[in-house]
Amino acid sequence: MRYFFVLLNFLAVVAFAQQRPQLPNLKTTPDSRKVQAYITISKAFEASQPDSAVHYANEGMRFAEKRKDQNGQAQLLLRLGNINATHRHTDLARRFYNESLTMFRRLRDAEGVARTYDALGLLDGTEKNLPAATQNLHEALKLYKNKRDSSGIIETYEGLGRVYAQKGDTEKALSYYLRALDYYHHHKTKPEAYFVLLENISNIYQKKGNTAAAMHYLKEGLDNSKQQALRDTEPHLLNEEGKVFEQTHDQLKALSAYKEAFAEAKRYKQPEEQAQALINIAALLKKQDTKTSLSDLKLALNIAKGLKQPQLEANIYKAMAGVYQQEKNYREAMEALEEQHRLLDSLLQADTAKDIASLDSSYALESSREKIGNLEDINRKERTELILGLIILVIVIIMLIGLVVYLRKIKRLNEELRNSNRIKDTLFSVIGHDLKGPAGSAAQLFELMETEEFTEEELRGMIAELRKQTTASLELLKALFEWGKAQLQGIKVNPSDFDPKPVIARTIHLLSAQAAQKNISIDEKIAEYLLIHADADHFEFIIRNLLSNAIKFTYNGGSIQLAANLVTDKKEVVFSVSDSGIGISKAQQQVFLSGNLNVSFGTAKEKGSGLGLMLTKDFIKANNGRIWLESQEGTGTTFYVALPVG
Template sequence: MMWRLSTLFLLYSFSLFAQSPLPSKIYKLKTASDNEKLKLFLELSQDYTAVQPDSAVYYANRGLQLAQKQSNWNAQAVLLLQLGRINAAHHHDGLARRFYNEALSISRHTQDVAGIANAYDELGLLDAEDQDRSSLNPNLTRAMKLYHSSSDSSGIIESYAQLGKVYEQKGEAEKALSYYQRALAQYERQKIKPEAYFILLEDIGNLYMKKGKPQIALTYLKEGIDNSRKAGLRDTEVSLLNEEGIAYQDEGQKTKALSLYKDAFESAKKYKQPEEEAKALINIASVLQKQNSNKSLADLKEAMRIARTIKQPQLEARILEAMAGVYRQEQNYKEAMNALSEQHRLLDSLLQADTAKDIAALDSSYALETSYEKIGALQQTNKHVKSELQIGWIILILVLLILVLIWLYLRKVKRLNQELKASNKIKDTLFSVIGHDLKGPAASAVQLFEMMETEEFTAPELKGMIIELKKQTNASLELLKSLFAWGKAQLQGIEVNKADFLAKELIDRCITLLAPQASQKNITIKDNAPAHLKVHADADHFEFVIRNLLSNAIKFSHPGGIIEVEAKIQDNNEAVFSVSDHGVGISKAQQHIFLTGNLSTSFGTAKEKGSGLGLLLTKDFLKANNGQIWLKSRENEGSTFYVSLPAA
């Protein structure tokens, strides 16, 4: 039983491997120009379409990449149509339709009437396969109208020929022949016959062979041979000679068949077509098998040498089957088994090999699925083991996936807990800031009002108290503004109003506002920023940042110290500002706290208490304006804060 299944499978395989493109085209790619390569890529893809879809897609994709590199829209449309044909030939209708639509879009963009017609033609053929109503198909109707309007006889011929293919695949031989004959009638009007004409004759001949009418088939095959010799199409000529020989052999006319095979062999040898040469030897061996088995084996061994030279494993497999047949005839069963075993190994390696040579456009599982289906009958004993292994791998992967998901979940929970702790810490510190920093200025203001109410003061004294009251009120207001700004940023995000502005004007304003605070500690602020420097950011945010940095510098500077403001434009078109002091400096631990973004309460040289809220807002504002902040500091030597923002 296994022997019969193997034989049936091999026979089926050889029918697929019987046609393959000529290696000469692949050799030409090495020296061809880009335009010639485009043509060769298309031809190779067309040659491989029926038997090796992975190779067909590979060459079509290479051509498409070259066409895209050249911005050659027409070539792109043609190659997209070819990708669609490959998918349609192997029943990937969804992908085929997508490629046809892309080709149609490009042809419409370039106003290529022939390209539009071709795309409609292919879409119509897809619909014809689905609906079996080709005569009423709207896409085919559009294609035919465009072909007729542009007098494109080649397009009309191609439509008829492809419709013939559709019906031939459906098993409707008579309908297929009717469309083939319509295409043939169009060719008869042409003085010079293209290669497609001879392929059409070969298709018609093959169809008549399937119908059991070899005599009629021979008339078409002979016509193809005669005409191809006139046109000098040697590739088609050799192929047709082999086909004609097969027809005569089926008719029982072995002498005539042998003559044709030898003619095909000599022509293939003369015109350097090694694959056709090997095929002719296989056919010669099949005729001589009964009468001269030694000569038959010699021819097959020579064919094997050629197949190995041109690296055609499919052809090798076909030769091995023929050799096994000769050995069986001689009752040399050991050699027959060896040949079949080698053939089985070769086919097995071919079917299981990775056929995904850049097959992204084609369904990646296609080749594997079909390979496993074909070798299933030969590997029943291993099937259950493989299934169990696959299930085991699936279970292992699922377990690993579940473990990864659990790990990610626990990691997320841990991160959320850390964020919650940080949020609670910020909240606690924030309430402490509100309670202390608002309470102090408010209490001072109340005391001043009580003194003004109970005591008598001179006008200058009252003016001084009012000035002090204003300072306390402003301090409270500034803190409230910061709190509201921070709260709004957390709830609604930071609103940014970017514009170009002179940085020096805002720096001067900040220095003026902080002058009383600096004078209390006899601190000098030097502004070395250039007057012309412009920044592209939110002006209010920039002013807040500079004011906060200057306020902190005053707070942590020693009495009589100096604070310097610098600014410059870097090569990357960023403005970098620095505020330097020579005060107490910042420890490594405090620098780490600053970088982590947490709030930290600190005390200045005059015991001024800082909440850290200003620096927190500074970092948020800079981030919103595509800026950055960093610092350099050493304890007891001072600190320098750097701020970068986009220059105007």
């Protein structure tokens, strides 16, 4: 299993390095070739950026569905299965593969069916289901042979070899690998997969103890990599050759191979292979020349940091710990292992596109702790009580850091729980009080109308009251819906540059009847040629809510002023809604700055829920704006809203 994933990673790195500069331009690609372009781009991102790979596959799927291209859809389903299989989401991968297989069968596309059987076989292999894996791969092989598709045959033979290698059956694995190699020998050009196959074969011979045969196949790869177009495969193979020389205890040849790998990697700008060569050299020299070994590892560490590869850095720190231990410098060894521990932990927590298997990371963490334990045992034997005390202090610090991280996590979870409870309490409060009251009043009026006899004038009064109650309930339900959607789904902003004047005019017209009922005049002073950058729907809601509240809390015969002016130095437009109403107390103003105003009745006993103002504040914040107020009790209130200039 170890060789399988190492080799897949090598192939992905080489292929990715070569394909990224040649990615097709989707804007210039004809529609007839666009599905293949999406597949090519998705493949390029598969190993390192699975989120991007899935994105382009999904975009391609939408394009294929729009064109009713079933073959394209089947290929993209296969692509999505491959991405999930690569990152070990096996259940999801199998679902994509099965759907792809169904479509290819319906289309009678033998090649597509064969490719999907291939993929299913490899997936079964990773799950240790050898019977299913071999059955699927043999189905693929049969179809490829019927079509005389040599590339497909090679791929399936390699897949069978991989499956048996994972199962530990080296003889059968070698048999299938050699069959695949025989097909490659009839090809003039050698793809990257050819070099991976040679390395697979070499690894099996190393496991069998036949280093001569292992070296033979690595040499074949090196000879073919001398071609200019394939030189970027040479550094990796040289590193593998050095490992074989190490197994035969030929230290000089191993060192020579590693140094050549470093030089070639530097020449062809492969920093990861440079770092690997330096690690190999350091491991080889650590018993003879620890100073040179540490120097090489520090150079490798600088390369790894430049690549921003925490896993490679962790491997280097692990190697450095081994060298420090060789020098009996246990303090430095401890620090190196702690840094390795930190990097491995960061890999587990990082929000990156790569998936790190939990078993691998657990093993790495357990291995680090085991090494730390061994160093502690050695220190107890060879160091003084002072050094032992320092080690204990380091362990305590690590535990304290872990405790702090744990407490922060608990604090975050508690905050999320409080927010959830706040949403729940608000919903129940609105439903239990603000909706229950109007609904109960309406029910009582209906009951009276049904059981009692009233004059026409009395009925009109009751109907007016019913309309008032139902209108209030409807407005509350709308606000509750908008607020609930914002809390559960988040506020989605679609910003654009627009003139606010028509929106304000439309809102004033909409609320004019409500103002007329209380004989309230609305005056507007909107500057000309204003443009704001915001979500137009959000802006209309903000103005409507502030104006509606102003009407609600203004006495009969009062007035409301709505103004808008450009503030050039702050690059924003400031809107104001002023009323001559009941005003807001200083205490309530402070509550507004930190939360939301308490619910109260309007001048005509209109009931409010406070949801509209809560949502207004959320919308303003989402649109990069500000809101504040000025008020005096008994005189009136002015709300100010500042939004970015368009």
